Amino acid sequence: MRIGEVAARTELSLRTIRHYEQAGLVTPSARSQGGFRLYTEADVQRLMVVRRMKALGFTLDQMRDLLDATDRLDGDTGLGPDERRALIERVREYERAATEQVDRLRAQLARAEDFAATLTTRLHHPPAVRS
Template structure:
């Protein structure tokens, strides 16, 4: 589908995000439709869908909109093909590394929380079989 535009309904189906959520991310400046149809409908590209998928993956890990924006800005600049000074490039990579470390920490926290929940469910199941 490269080069083709999708309307918001198709993007919502592909990303498993609601129309309202996609519009909220637009209002927050996290993702902007690449174009608008003559009728004013939002039109998105594969790159826009990929951006929404990054946001979708960050949300359950508890990243704030500002943290999402900072990561997306860093990756946009790194992927832009623009000439970056070594200092700017290192600063952007540092931002991405920080986000990766935060994600790893949050994944570990979620694993621990899941283990406690599984222990609790098992204890309840054991009680029912007594």
């Protein structure tokens, strides 16, 4: 699929997708005869991982590191048991960091919802006017 379709499916801008390509996070699987970037479903899934990591505040280097670890685990070519365990532990560290960030975001959302409810209550039940 071409970059426009990928942008629509991932809800990322063309510019962002190109930026992630320049950063080494995703590479189009092919190019058309006209030079257009062509992406596979696997490329789209990779961009979705990046999008989700970005929303949780991970850096480009962290994204690159996680993608490297998962690529190596998925490829499974010539990994020794120690190297495999080390890669799995790297992925677990990202899982823990993601879970911690989700918990922080939930707490922040709860505070924001409480604040909005306070304002709503205030608007529907204004204080009595003093004379």
